[in-house]
Amino acid sequence: MQEIIRVDGLTKRFKLPHERINSLKSSLINLFSNGRLNYEIQTVLDDISFKVNKGDFFGIVGKNGSGKSTLLKLLAGIYYPTNGSVQVDGKVTPFIELGVGFNPELSGRDNVFLNGALLGFTRKQMEVMYDDIVAFSELERFMDQKLKNYSSGMQVRLAFSIAIKAQGDILILDEVLAVGDESFQRKCFNYFDQVKKEKKTVILVTHDMSSIKRFCNNGILLDKGKIIASGNPQEISSGYEKLNEV
């Protein structure tokens, strides 16, 4: 098996200011009190290590506040590690959320092109894909309307339709299943089946254990910034259920 992501002793700490320090005065005061009074250090991820192989459908599970989102941001390269390293052999889709950069004042069409550029597409590439994206989202009639007039479901559909076109060897999906109605979920599942067939590497963050069991072949369970179970999806989901019982 070819390794595609290797995480080694990854630690991420945040300085949490008690009062947000973003003026010179408060930073001067902070300087004189040696900074001890004004912030505490929170360790969000504590020395975690794991590997993801090429073609894995990798699940990351954990309760709220366990460090999942921070881990994703580190994998995507949005955050920089405090300690340890993240080595990625390939291109990670650069977003961790659907519809990043969507602007309510722009038309659906303009938003598609802006979002595409954020995902690393040129305008020409987007023009080729545009009809496909619109067709998949079933929003043909609304593309010239401003995004603020879309319902939230419509926005998600549009965002998802663009996102699945994103190239990259590693796909990061954060809680995509938490939004949208049943037919949208079915669309997601069909899409998961398809990428699984294509042997793309997917990292899925979700609270939905049935989809972990259905799609994932590997994964980790996070609790308070540490890995408490890894590997078998069955074990992970039963570990997660145990966590929730307490």
Add this chain to the structure above:
Amino acid sequence: MLNKIFSKQNRALTRELVITDFKLKYQGSVLGYVWSLLKPLLLFIILYIVFIKFLKIGNGIPHYPIYLLLGIILWNFFSDLTLQGLTSVVGRGDLIRKVKIPRWIIVFSSSISALITFMLNFTVVIAFMIFSNVSVNWNVLWLPLYLLEIYIFASGISLFLAAAYVKFRDIGYIWEVVLQAGFYLTPILYPLSKISNISFQKLIITNPVAQVVQGMRYSLITKETITSERIFNSGLYSLAPFVIVVVVFGLGAIYFKKQARYFAENI
């Protein structure tokens, strides 16, 4: 390395960000893009009335109204670029927190927006030049270099300000004061010849913005402009503004690069 910096993706992203900027800037206004031309036009009328008819400051300088207008749009370019740069990173916090895009592109695209606005303003200056028969000579070839100089200077400052603004919001207020002081310390509204003390003249022209403003006026409008070459007799010291530009850009870029890693968590 340049290939990597100006890769297809980066160019496409810059383009979309700039287009978005302009679409949002003029949305909801009836005249839209026309305002980019109307603004300098109206400004010209005011300048003409106050400085030519009322104050008669520019006596002895040919085409003084155009001379003034050029100075002002150059200053506006500098001030727009740095002010937009300052807020660019914080203003695009939503992107920074959620997508991995090269951080500098956000500052870069805001600088391109300012550059486009300047170009539109500049066409108005050219129109007035043609209208009042300003004779153009070979010095006009220096123009792109002057523009490049002020662009690089302003971009270096923007990079520093954008990164510092993430941590210290006071920077915004400080910079506004600096800009206001700079406006009066640069020979925009008054000709440099009105300052009789040569040491002050030297000090003022060492500011790259002043050097560019005077240089562009000299090469575009009239030889009756005091340039840095004239003040420093083309000595070694006349290189000072260029050295400042390079140093400022270098320091700004280094600081930005160092801070950029932590933008996502600090915003």
